[in-house]
Amino acid sequence: MTTIQQLDVDLKGKDLLTLADLASEEIIGLIEKAVELKEKTLKKQFDHPLKGKILGMIFDKSSTRTRVSFEVGMIQLGGSALYLNGNDLQLGRGETIADTAQVLSQYLDGIMIRTFSHSSVEELAEHAAIPVINGLTDLYHPCQALADLLTVYEKKGKLAGLKLAYIGDGNNMAHSLMIACTKVGMDVSIAAPKEYFPDSAVTAKCEKFAEISGAKLVITDSPTEAVKDADIIYTDVWTSMGQEAENEQRLKAFHDYQVNEDLLDLAKKDYLFMHCLPAHRGEEVSAEVIDGPHSVVFDQAGNRLHAQKALLVEILKD
Ligand code: CP
Ligand code: NVA
Numbered sequence: 001m002t003t004i005q006q007l008d009v010d011l012k013g014k015d016l017l018t019l020a021d022l023a024s025e026e027i028i029g030l031i032e033k034a035v036e037l038k039e040k041t042l043k044k045q046f047d048h049p050l051k052g053k054i055l056g057m058i059f060d061k062s063s064t065r066t067r068v069s070f071e072v073g074m075i076q077l078g079g080s081a082l083y084l085n086g087n088d089l090q091l092g093r094g095e096t097i098a099d100t101a102q103v104l105s106q107y108l109d110g111i112m113i114r115t116f117s118h119s120s121v122e123e124l125a126e127h128a129a130i131p132v133i134n135g136l137t138d139l140y141h142p143c144q145a146l147a148d149l150l151t152v153y154e155k156k157g158k159l160a161g162l163k164l165a166y167i168g169d170g171n172n173m174a175h176s177l178m179i180a181c182t183k184v185g186m187d188v189s190i191a192a193p194k195e196y197f198p199d200s201a202v203t204a205k206c207e208k209f210a211e212i213s214g215a216k217l218v219i220t221d222s223p224t225e226a227v228k229d230a231d232i233i234y235t236d237v238w239t240s241m242g243q244e245a246e247n248e249q250r251l252k253a254f255h256d257y258q259v260n261e262d263l264l265d266l267a268k269k270d271y272l273f274m275h276c277l278p279a280h281r282g283e284e285v286s287a288e289v290i291d292g293p294h295s296v297v298f299d300q301a302g303n304r305l306h307a308q309k310a311l312l313v314e315i316l317k318d
Contacts, residue, residue: 009033011314015125015132017118019142019176020205024183024213027149028159033310034150034303041076041306048078053109053316055079057135060086060115061241065277066135066143069304070112073312076305079109086115101127110316116242131315138172138242139199144276144300145176147307149184151300152232155272160185160213165230165267167191167223167259168284169250170198173236173276178202182209182217189218191226193253223257227266234274235259235284251283260286264294272296 009029011022019027040046055074057067067083074081086092091100101124104111110131113121118139125132134142153159164181166174170192178198181188188206190198197203197219210217220226227233238254239247264271273285273295281287290297 009314011311012317013131014315016142016311016315017121017125017132017134018140019145019179019183020209022183024185024209027146027180027183030146030307030310030314031150031153031159033314034146034306035154037309037313038150038303038306041309046076046078049313050074050109050316051078053077053079054107055081055110055112055312055316056084056104056108057081058084058086058089058091058111058113058115059135060113061136063114063135065301065304066112066114069308070135070312073305073309077309077312079312079316081112082108097123098127100124102129105129110312133311133315136172138240139175139202140179141172141176141276142179143304143308143311144173145180146311147303148177148234148274148276148300149180150303150307151274151296152186152272154299154303155296156231160215162231163187163189163216163229164232164234165189165191165226166234166236167226167257167263168235168254169238169240170196170219171236171240173234174198175202177234178206178217179209182206182213182215185213185215187216187218189220189226189230191220191223191257193257194221196253197221223263224266227263230267230271232272232274233259233264233267236276237278237280238284254284258284258286259289261288264289270294274300277301 071081105128112133112135114135118137238250275297
């Protein structure tokens, strides 16, 4: 198994709004740190490097994994976390993002936010005196992609040189995976109906990352083309949070994009099936695939804890 070489990471005081802002060495460094923290966590060895630190977690959308893994992570690191429902804050009654950022900076050591518009998170980060972590916006889901790289690394022993095929909506998850893969030298093919292709500005950015890392980025409307010889097959829901009114139209548009056994015949024999969860069996993925032997979806969910602990230690350290 190839090991990731020891790398220095200095993210102290920084925000994590998108993995595009991190150097590939910093992403690899975080994965390396996550591997180390995971080993300790599994042995119940906790060092409490964030003793006394408090993370505020603002949620404008539902969450199971993000909420619980961030809160448990802070507790295991010796700190604590506050759950803040966006609608219960004065923010929900029109207090500005800038004022909210400055007020929360008086009490907290860091903010994790899950919301709709990515520009709101950028605005929050601009006005906060403390680090801001993106826990999902309509544009990106960087913490999930970080945990996914950790999962791939654990299962395959390497990252560069592998091929990930993402089948489905060109959404926040697709964007963060495109960035993560092209940064670390993994080939990535996205298959989506043309009208649901990833954002062209994100694609252009990833083309540049791919040039630097030597990765190959393909955007196609053909699931079979994407899946061919892939090491990892990834999918996500067809209707993301906030798009519920489009559900019927999306079910029709994505009809031919289900990840099922027939499609997977074209992948490498030892492929991994991945999904950020929550999943809709019978829509974006068949039950046999997500509940089958190649599926690593619960490892991914578990790795949210370890990847985010690495991030929290690096960002919130003294
Ligand atoms: N994958 C993920 O972010 O899950 P939650 O929506 O449950 O946080
Ligand atoms: N694309 C999904 C991801 C959920 C973790 C959404 O935004 O709802």
